[in-house]
Amino acid sequence: MTDRLDKSPKQETQAAPAPPVDAPRTLLRRVVGATIANHGARIGLAWLAVLLFFSVFAPFLASSHPIAMKDTATGEWSSPLIDHLEVGDVTILISFILGVALWPIKQVKPAIRAWAWLGATLVVFLIANATVSPPAVVVYDEYRTREHAGEIANVWRAPIPYSPKDRLRDRQLEDSTKLDPPVWKGGEYNHLLGQTQFNEDVASRMIHASRIALAVGIIATGIAGFIGVIIGGLMGYFSGAVDLIGMRLVEVFEFIPQLFLLLMFVAFFPGDNPEILPGLPVPRIYMIMVIIGLTSWSGYARFIRAEFLKLRKQDFVAAAEALGLPLRSILFRHMLPNGLTPVIVRASFGVAGAILSEAVLSFLGLGLIEDPSWGQMLNQAARGAEFVWWIAIFPGLAIFLTVLAYNLIGEALRDAIDPYVARRTGGD
């Protein structure tokens, strides 16, 4: 009020002669710093960085369409690869570039940058949805045939010159049952990790499937964690009637059988891109991720509730209240970091669990049908008439490494948030 206003100039004049000093580091920066200092987390983050790289640049790393080529008849250069980019490819690519561009702008608060980035990504998606229109019918062997016939020249291809769904129809030779093994087992050098029984390239499928793996973890766990923390936090802080109603909600959601809900969903919306609303096709795999997220928040809510019930009795929460801090700050700045540890540990398992759930669904044939995911590839390996080890081992290894990476990062985060441990590991 008014006397508050006339208080501040007094402070300013008092404080003016003092030399400038560095403000203490914020919690977020400290935790990130301590996490990166941890060796296990570095390995995990490195693996996730590789996955991120593969996810963003998958169409440029593995595609049957040439990056650049010259039409021998007209002499015109063109890029079929760019022509064949889909809405998702374009959105992910531009979103990634935006993220890299926004990252170093230190003048803007990280939270605002994050929101700006999310908003921009949404805008990019909407624009891409309206403007990007790849050819409806994709003929993977088109350019190989044309090159063979001499219609095109100077063909620049991606490092792995096969799309994940390219079944090499032009090369179905007399002995079509023979599959190329990985290159070090004497396979054709183009098929780095061998071929599937449908002649698809394993390496190409692996690269494109990394998108699914990252997205499953982030979307499913993100949704579950967000809902769980909000509901659990409110239950724990207010207790009483809010707690009573919230816990009944938690119980209801715990009784929803996830697998059968997903089965029902798949039955209602067949195909890889069902129309959720008329005229709004959504990739089924993303709907599956959302459903996994919406049905698995109850565990996070229980954890956060238990922590908050304990924390709300703590003196520092009463002290924060006595300082006049708003509820938002008390809940999310003072209580949440103190109660987040079990949630982060759970989330690291949750990400791993979500990846495994997706793998299970895909293995059962309920996830992706044609498009690759690691679980779907395991399914492919099991389905074949003859067990081919390289179809199973690489996706299996990838799932293992990703689950391990999330666990290592979760462990490092847990240590970083705990200030007693953070001291020892050098995180300021």
Next chain:
Amino acid sequence: MSDTRQADERPLLCVEDLAVSFPIASKSDAKDNTHFQTRVRAVNGVNMTVYPRQTLAVVGESGCGKSVSAMSTLQLVPTPPGRYESGRILWDGYETRGPVDLLTYDDRQMREIRGNHIAMIFQEPMTSLNPVYTIGEQIMEAVLLHQNVTRQQAVEIAAKALADVGIADALGRMKEYPHQMSGGMRQRIMIAMALACQPKLLLADEPTTALDVTIQAQILELLRELQAEHNMAIMLITHDLGVVAENADVVAVMYAGRVVEYGSVHDVFGDPLHPYTHGLFKSMPVLGQSHDRLTVIEGQVPNLAADALEYAIDRKGQPTDQQVQANPTLADVVMRDGHAVRVFRPSPEEQPHLLEVKPKHWVAVYDEDGTQHGESTRPDVLYRRAEAGEAAAAAPA
């Protein structure tokens, strides 16, 4: 309200007839199909007055309502389960307008008051600081919230607050965590945090109870210095009569949710009138005098909950003579329909009320046989020992 008296002589805070109740049992009666909840008044008609630059000490045993009175001032009593039954808390800390009743303030308005106009420090410094933030961040958060300053200025204000409470290398200490500090240091930091926004009133809820004796003395000394420096009033809640004797200007003795004696520190200590105050003094050991046993006040603070519960079970009847004899200080209970029901009345008619039995010296009395001893008034003592000392020193000259 227009008051022509000088700001110095107008009460900063008046607690008038404050009553706060908590539920203790919820019971359904199948026979007459009623569900009633018993509530007990942890604070029952408390009156007190704090003037600017004055130290009011609230004394009493554990569980007599000292803390709840202080918490009510900032509306920190959780509602529910707590409920403000009656009373007003008049705050006259605004420079541009008269007193306002803090109990009518909503949460947003209270947040303006908390930490900014009225700050509070707690008993337990080991747990009153958030373990995940550096102490600099914690002090700065309140400053940034209440004052219109940049982050850089907030750093400087926080550093000055830390220097004020006697912490060397304030800037370096700001980057440290609470667990790296000793108990005495943490209490200093709590005080720095409370004073960073220059409040007009500091509620100190047993600020020295968790500290060892040498640190206690330092902290109280520090509070006295800061009070003079910042022109701040202090409501000091304690059960340590030694602390009261050294620091308080005015003393309110509380028992079972009521103020039973109220006066300047000289009046209360020099001439205690209420039997409970006598009891408190008697149970203090005197240096140089040997005791086989210390004198104790017989019995315990009446267990408000247990008595009320007993009554709730048999609510149609009056308490038996036996019950009354077993515990002559049975508390009031409130039935769910809002009607107050007396469990036991020492006199047939009235609650105890505060009477000004001597000039500026109030004592809680019961009316015997329905005869009124006099008008009950809100206790109000404008006395500051620092100024009284100065005046006394000035008078002979």
